[in-house]
Amino acid sequence: MALFHRLVRFMDPADQIFFGELGDKVPISQQELVGLETGVFQPGLLPWQEGFKLSGARAKIEKILSPLPSVPQFLCIGLNYRQHAEEANFPIPEFPLVFSKPPDTLAGPYEEIEIPLEAKCMDYEAECCVIIGKDLKSPLPSESLDPYILGYSVGNDVSARYWQDPGRSGGQHGFAKSFDKFAPFGPTIVSPETLGDITKLTMTTRVNGELRQESRLDDLIFSIDQLLRHLSMGRTVKAGTVVMTGTPSGVAAFMKPAPQWLVKGDVVEIMLEGVGTIKNTFV
Template sequence: MKLVRFGDAGAEKPGMIDHNGDLRDLSGQVDDIAGHVLSDTTLDMLRTLDPMALPKVDREVRFGPCVGQIGKFMCIGLNYSDHAAETGAAIPEHPILFMKATSAIVGPNDDVVMPRGSTHTDWEVELGVVIGKACKYVSEEEALDYVAGYCVCNDVSERHFQTKLTGQWTKGKSCDTFGPTGPWLVTRDEVGDPQNLAMHLDVNGNRRQTGNTNTMIFTVAQCISHLSQMFTLHPGDVISTGTPPGVGMGMKPDPVYLKEGDVMDLTIEKLGSQRQVVRADG
């Protein structure tokens, strides 16, 4: 299934994409696409519905973040071997974790707003993993059983804030609008193997990133298992699992960063596409 949230920001309704690509309203079945409806039991109930019997919605409507009420937005850094190489970083021994503020989360096609003083805003297409049931101390072998589904994430980053302002990466990762998520949550049964998904990102029509989840240093299962050894992952939590090479910071001979008016287009196989226009704040 492809589950969505649509409507004005802060007032999104739950929906489903039918086999024709049309948007159907799920408001009569669930109140949101959020942690409390992502259990296997509820997802199985939604699978029994006849999408053609649900109210059809104009596809021109805004799509919101595909998961509502996200509790934790966790990100794995330097998780692609070829991306680590382009940044000159050593291969990490364990998954690098940083948190992205949930206030950064926006819809897949909402504007990305560069904060005041930003000169190093960068792009990062990433596979998002949405947790479907609480897990702690899970093994790698069972980890994927705790996944509700997957989505596209753009881990937008302000590199100066991230690396030059004293503190942790969070400063450069959590600016408002720096977490486009969606367009839809695709349930794990429809995705299959999360370690064989092609992805790419364009800026102004020029290909910047091309990659595949098969070059991840730590697999989705390894990331879930590792994090669950330290804290509980709750339904609706999102893990953004790292980016392939081609970020602006890694371009040679000189880095290239986003500017007002730039357009980012990003796609992950089976998970859909996003488009964001970049604008300056104030």
């Protein structure tokens, strides 16, 4: 049985930080959650640690925070939607294209994202995120990976395409995507049991209200199971790691007749059914 349905991390009016249970509430905005009173979990514990359970106490939400206070890393997959491969005019990959983002790219679901002066050609990438709840290394082919998945969330693999250009990156993706706060995600972590079959879910991106990305997750090239087995070959994927599973078609880089890069003041909203919506302003 899942320890939670929809996990949210928040600050109360006294500046205390809690993990709370939203139950069947799917948050569309921070505003609709502020003032809501919810059951909270035992303080001082992370969701994968022993003893993490509802405490019986309740607290009022003042501010929604990142679902986790820190992460070991973000493991990310490029080119994992068929329609995105088509818009980029790239062949379907034989193996997952893997890169990583460091811990300081973590940002909350409603935080402002600073555009550094050096970060040019700014882009968004809607991502279904898998949160690892138990250290995973070299599972047997017959072994179920369900016990290793804490839950799902939604994020934005923010990218400065200028630094993703092969001439500047050597064909590597990570540097362009590793500026501070370039990985906002949230607003909840939803248990696999609550979310069900993720391939039936739809994910969307809106920039200043304009729909840019819309795809069901059945367009994924590599399934969650395939990705986790590939990522954990001979190496430990630690609990708390966030796996960003790729982005659908509709990114700014491939818009016609010209790319529509993010600029100061743009508001990016990314929604995953059952999980909620993150909303970040670029400053």
